[in-house]
Amino acid sequence: MSSERQQFRVLYRDFLFRLVDVELLSAAGDVPKLLGQFGAALAAFSLTISLVTFPALARSGLPYGKLIGAVRLEQEFLIATTMAIAGLFTVLAWNAVFPDRRDSLVLGLLPVRVRTILMAKIAAIGTALGVSIAAVNIFTGLLFPFLATGPGLLTPLRSLGAYWLVMTLAGLFVCCSLLAIEGLASHLLNYRYFIRFSSFLQLTAFFANLAMYFLKPSFAIAGSSSIWWRKLPSFWFCGLLQVLNGDSAYPFGELAGRALWGLAITVSIAAITLSLAYAMSMRRMVEQPDIPPGMRVSGTPVIARLLRRQFDRAILMFTARTLARSRQHRLLLAAYAGIGLAIALAYARDFLYGTPSIDPLYRDLQWNQVNAPFLVGSLVLLFFAVIGARAVFAMPIALTSNWIFRITAVYSPAAYSGAVRKSLYAVATVPIWLFSAALFVAIWPFEYAGPHLAVLLVTGILMVELSLYRFRKVPFACSYLPGKAKVHIRLGTTGIFFLAAANIGVRIEYWALHKDTRIEVLIAILLVGAVLAHRRNLEFSRSPANLLQFEDLPLEELTSLDLRSEQVWSGETAYLDTPPATEPRPQGSGA
């Protein structure tokens, strides 16, 4: 085996495992296992669609003309889903595609050709993208091509080939579009400014990808409006699929042309920018620092006015700075916010296309009058912001640096708990509430906007208190077991239950908003819940046995031994903010 080929193999394997930032899912996680879980989740989606939609279409008994129309609807949906997954993959791999300082510093010293590095990187991206596309189509791709095929022995085979080719090209189009944008930015901007702007681009790409998927009209809705035909890439590729299947009638020929032109342009730009980045930028970026020269951007004076205690400011500023500067934490929070936004947008779709609904709450909607989609949307955004921030708080930023929190822990766990609560309000509840306040006061009569904002405020307090139950950590300063990636799945499940509850809650709120006494009772009930949850958290944090937690342990290993030696805890501990307790209070006693 030649030296270059061996280098290619080594680099290919390394790039492949570094492509998606698995730290997002779990610190020091098992890479193949996590990627396997990701692939399994996509395959499960494909299986569900196959089990639900395929039999319904296959046994529909529709005449060929109508069946082909229904099949096209599904094909467009599958193409759009494939494109969304390819977009998601590209966003996750954002920082691994173009060369960074680490590549330059490590590989620049070794006798490896730039060409070999570039080829290994392209091969790694291609493999991961191919696996994502294959996983999300693994069942649908074996069934749907055989629906409504024409006569002849070779036609089903042609349909199968066309399906997989179009899915691959559609995924490649999205991937190359995003890489082209990133590549152009990397060449137009100085490297050290590019790495800052790149984070913004990455988040924009993430939200744009989600918004496009959830807000775009379906093939059926767009049928009446030619504007959508020409503008949406998923429609172009659906047109290409029809052409490859032998139907070149208007507008499929035109759409196929757009798909091929779009693909040619994006692939060319991505290829050129990627090649140039490897050929020209690797040496240049070694000469420049990763971080631009410092400039003072500080919200400290504002924070100082809002929070009187120095200690509260320390926790809040640490939280805000970590979220603002850690790509890993910011992306994970963006993922939660993105899910919330996607669901909120899915509700708002009704305003764009006027989809008829059998539910009276979602019928004859007017955006400038109180309406259910906006009520649910604001609640959903608030919920995902709170659980997202709470989940992100549990992820460490630099485990080896946590010693400073241990050594400086001179305030009580109750003080830490209070500071963490304020931080959660500041980064999750307050921004969503302020955004909602600006929106609803602007578009709705105040008699509805005011009470809804009050409901949102109290619900926000309740969510924060519930999410912090038994939380004894400093944000970003506790170890995180690899298995905790499942926490995100559990939170996702909670999200599904929340959506069901939110739908019911919004019906109650909509009903209550039309009478003052009803809404007052609703707010009072929520307020009582919030106060009770707050008291429960206070009791927990004031219990002397509940010390700050810096090491994550599986629950089964946590056994209360009620130790009172000096090494564990002492009821006589005098924190800066509390006098020493003479008698240790049992957990759960009165506040």
Add this chain to the structure above:
Amino acid sequence: MLELRNVTKRYPGVSAVRDVSFAARAGEVTGYLGPNGSGKSTTMKMITGLIDPTEGQILFHGEPIGRDRIRYRQRLGYVPEEPQLYPHLTGAEYLEMVGQLRGIDAGPLAEKIDGFLRLLWLSDARYVPISSYSKGMRQKVLLAAALLHNPELVLLDEPFSGLDVNSALILRDLIRELAARGKVVLFSSHELETVERVCSRVVILHKGRVVANDSIEQLRALMSLPTLEGIFSQLAIEQDTAAITQQLLQVMEL
């Protein structure tokens, strides 16, 4: 006075520190020496309270450090062996956070931070994230964080690591001055020449046990050796260093 009485730290299958006893007095700089893996940093971490001893007691001014950990933490300043800092914060932000966590008032804290950054030549980098700092700059931030609250007990684990000559000279004088002002200073380093200049007493650790605990003059006289390096070689180095050098060259040329 900081006192360790028969301190042992055992991990499953290995004893990192065995039956260590010594005292570090106020007004003195006590050197804590030993080869790599001898248990120096483990002892330092036990003294900070980051880890607990398996056996034995650690006392500060006659009181077990676990009796009132909060008060002890307020009196302790620690520079760890590795410059582990939050890389996304700037030097000034890190010091501000440490000061706020320690409960220092905003006014004095701002003055202290300005002073430390200016005197340690970090003013130009005060708004630059620590991820961009050199090892020496990080070491200076650690030193400032350790001294921010005017501690009574100063633990310095390899504090000269990465420092330039100028900063090292200042730190050497600073360590002596801290002791002169009545602080208890425990100083661990591999730079024997510096230890010889700065410390009044040394404790030498080998394979987790104390093999020497005396003033440098006394050790010189006892062992009839002119330098601390000679004493250290005799007590803590078992291998033939010249032979190992030759073996390394042979491996390289394989």
